[in-house]
Amino acid sequence: MADALALIDANNFYASCEQALEPALLGRPVVVLSNNDGCVVSRSSEARQLGIGMGKPYFQIAGQLARHGVVVRSSNYALYGDMSQRLMSSLEPFVAELEVYSIDEAFARLPRPRHGDLHRWAAELRSRIRHNLGLPIAIGLAPSKVLAKLANRIAKGDQCCAGVFDLGREADPDPWLESTPVEEIWGVGRQLSRWCRLRGIANARQLRDMASGELRAKAGVVGLRLQLELQGVSCLPLEEGPTAKRETCVSRSFSRVITDESELRQAVASYVVRAAEKLRRQRQRSGRLTVFARTSPFSPGFYSQAASAALPLASNDTAVLLQTALRLVPAIFRPHKRFAKAGVLLQELQPEQQLQHHLLTPLPAEQQQKREALMQSIDQLNRRYGAGTVQWAVCGLQPSWMMRREQLSRAATTRLSDLPTVWAR
DNA sequence: TCTGGGGTCCTAGGACCC
């Protein structure tokens, strides 16, 4: 029998992590906020039932949350990242191939047993993850990725499914496809769903059966692949192992507006430092660097500007990248503009070991090695003693525009001093 | 007053060439 594709994900991942860490929150409405405590990015099912919308700005609903006694947390990426790694490594022994798709979900390939039924496998996996990590997961099974996503959605929504739904075992999948609104299909965004609705295509079954020529004219080969996947023809491959990134970006909104060029320089410098660390961890160098800044899109007179420069020699040396980036700052800064966000993009990434040396001015090998050793030492110190142990002076000390995280939970799984205490009697 | 961050893929169209 053919293999099955599974989409396995954690329910309300960030909120569930907070509950796993602090069991007293179980059964209570919990929301997690984005950076700067900006918007709601995760809700426990209790919070969802109260009608708290996803993506809602916190300042607009703070009163409503307080009235309902909702527990509010700032996002704690150290915690979620670590829980994610534990989740993924727990899945591995259960499947033949695993593609980690995002922080809280993975596609997997597994052989179907002779009798075809995977419910026992799924039930065991769910109880193992619940027991070891305290996380609830849902599992969708189907012959293609798009259908596995769709099955996963049914597994979560339908009370009868107990977190597992196998579309591959349904004699007639059509009613399930018909109950899936076109907007809910993975790969259908705002534009495409509006176009579909205008043509009377309201659900997944209708999209699957529509004239493919028409779809191709609108959505190109992406649309055709989507349609084939809905027909159960797998054309999106499972991608194992992290594929090399093509670009890396670090950007943040400020906790308050910036109007001063020196502060914008500090912000850009801090993001470059972070981006360079990422690059070294990925064992890559960058050949082009872009810096950008913008005012708030919610205020009149929106302004957004980017500037980019090629590096003479691809690099992941923080000092080299800082020099290039800071030279670009005057090109994006404008006096009297109220900057709300800035960022840096590292592009034209290439593997570290394939360094193309400059023909005319090669850096002496000895000097090159010294620089690399320096970067390594800085990274090690910051990993061991915590981020910011070794800093770059251009970033400023304790700048006041830095992220706001007023309701942060502890780094209970990644920092010794934050370990939870258990009292035994 | 306060509205997230980090990615990928694809296409259209301009620049340039013979």
Place this chain on the structure above:
DNA sequence: TCTGGGGTCCTAGGACCC
């Protein structure tokens, strides 16, 4: 003054994802 056809490469921006 007339000014085709076909190709490549690059970039910006759209669309989508979690």
